[in-house]
Amino acid sequence: MIEPFAAVEIISAKRDRNELTDTQIDWVVSAYTRGVVADEQMSALLMAILLNGMNTREIARWTNAMINSGERMNWSKLDRPTADKHSTGGVGDKITLPLAPLVAACGGAVPQLSGRGLGHTGGTLDKLESIPGWRAELSNDEMLKVLQDCGAVICAAGAGLAPADKKLYALRDVTATVEAIPLIASSIMSKKIAEGTSALVLDVKTGSGAFMSDPKKAAELARTMVALGTAAGVKTRALVTAMDVPLGLTAGNALEVRESVEVLAGGGPADVVELTILLAREMIDAAGIVGKDPADALRDGSAMDHWRRMISAQGGNPDAALPVAKESHQILATNSGTMTAMDAMKVGVAAWRLGAGRSRQGEKVQAGAGVELHAKPGDYVKQGSPIMTLFTDEPARFERALEVLTGAVIIVEGGIVDRLPLVLERIEA
Numbered sequence: 001m002i003e004p005f006a007a008v009e010i011i012s013a014k015r016d017r018n019e020l021t022d023t024q025i026d027w028v029v030s031a032y033t034r035g036v037v038a039d040e041q042m043s044a045l046l047m048a049i050l051l052n053g054m055n056t057r058e059i060a061r062w063t064n065a066m067i068n069s070g071e072r073m074n075w076s077k078l079d080r081p082t083a084d085k086h087s088t089g090g091v092g093d094k095i096t097l098p099l100a101p102l103v104a105a106c107g108g109a110v111p112q113l114s115g116r117g118l119g120h121t122g123g124t125l126d127k128l129e130s131i132p133g134w135r136a137e138l139s140n141d142e143m144l145k146v147l148q149d150c151g152a153v154i155c156a157a158g159a160g161l162a163p164a165d166k167k168l169y170a171l172r173d174v175t176a177t178v179e180a181i182p183l184i185a186s187s188i189m190s191k192k193i194a195e196g197t198s199a200l201v202l203d204v205k206t207g208s209g210a211f212m213s214d215p216k217k218a219a220e221l222a223r224t225m226v227a228l229g230t231a232a233g234v235k236t237r238a239l240v241t242a243m244d245v246p247l248g249l250t251a252g253n254a255l256e257v258r259e260s261v262e263v264l265a266g267g268g269p270a271d272v273v274e275l276t277i278l279l280a281r282e283m284i285d286a287a288g289i290v291g292k293d294p295a296d297a298l299r300d301g302s303a304m305d306h307w308r309r310m311i312s313a314q315g316g317n318p319d320a321a322l323p324v325a326k327e328s329h330q331i332l333a334t335n336s337g338t339m340t341a342m343d344a345m346k347v348g349v350a351a352w353r354l355g356a357g358r359s360r361q362g363e364k365v366q367a368g369a370g371v372e373l374h375a376k377p378g379d380y381v382k383q384g385s386p387i388m389t390l391f392t393d394e395p396a397r398f399e400r401a402l403e404v405l406t407g408a409v410i411i412v413e414g415g416i417v418d419r420l421p422l423v424l425e426r427i428e429a
């Protein structure tokens with residue numbers, strides 16, 4: 001086959017701040033996926049995009065080219081409207097776990113294709129895999145059956161979904177080109193649009209524990225993604241939410257499953273409950289479902305019923321005891337006073353170093369590892385009282401976790417708490 005372009009022309013066009021044409025974008029994404037454009041050429045183009053940006057048309061075309069690199073799921077056989085949520089990731093962000101069955105209990109169908117954690121933020125599949133027997137890998141037919149029977153399915157995205165993104169994401173990871181808004185937005189939205197949901201709510205995190213620590217950048221990313229979803233016919237909206245402090249009281253796989261089950265049972269930490277309900281209301285509204293309040297479905301046990309069905313349908317035993325780490329270590333308050341700050345990133349890195357996350361793709365994670373918080377900013381703590389417990393199967397890991405937690409918590413007698421509000425901004429097309 002004679003290729004219509006040479007990669008070097010496209011790289012130099014972006015290097016010189018020119019717009020790429022639709023045909024250039026379609027070709028370069030397809031040619032890279034086919035192995036015609038080499039990694040070093042795509043690396044140079046990605047860096048030129050990071051430095052010089054892309055306009056709205058270019059981002060939309062790039063996203064479309066990534067969608068067209070693979071299959072598009074279709075849920076038209078379902079008797080309910082589809083709605084999904086995507087979070088840009090944070091520490092203790094277990095919201096998908098209670099949210100998917102909650103929206104199912106309100107009459108939505110949630111086709112949640114999730115990933116595994118890499119780095120300091122946990123992955124939904126790693127969390128659910130701490131439930132004995134639960135399976136993340138489903139065929140398309142199995143996915144449809146679980147979705148039809150239970151109203152929600154949480155599983156791994158198959159290799160056929162946006163393969164261009166899989167290749168590009170791995171390359172960005174090792175070429176310092178992850179942080180470009182056009183590349184992040186197209187990466188997330190290509191997968192969500194290919195997944196075939198008709199309504200989508202984006203939870204864009206900001207603060208020290210988020211990928212976009214600057215709220216202005218987070219809002220820009222949110223606006224870009226809402227525009228991409230809307231242009232593709234997906235009813236899309238976004239909330240920019242706080243990730244300056246971990247969400248809830250746990251960070252770690254089985255620990256977060258336990259906390260999610262507490263929320264489904266009508267308890268759980270207030271911030272997790274509030275964000276779960278807010279996102280559920282947005283999802284059912286975007287899906288056109290009327291007359292249902294997610295708060296009722298948490299109270300009356302119907303969200304819990306959907307959780308149990310969904311876990312069982314994927315081979316899991318919702319009644320089985322969750323794994324517990326072999327070793328624990330408590331951190332005590334060094335002085336009395338009000339806890340004024342807790343650095344989410346440091347807590348996330350500690351959980352990761354304890355074995356909850358992986359540093360290489362494919363590495364095994366520990367189900368029981370992580371951090372449990374006993375106090376959060378705003379709480380008064382007494383000297384010597386426990387503020388967190390660290391869990392791991394390998395005690396040699398405590399030292400490195402304790403190292404990163406140095407200075408993670410500030411306690412001041414009479415101190416004033418300066419926190420981001422839970423929701424900073426709501427964006428709708």
Ligand code: URA
Pocket residue numbers: 088169178183184185187188
């Ligand atoms: N998540 C994604 O799927 N892609 C990105 O680029 C960043 C976060």
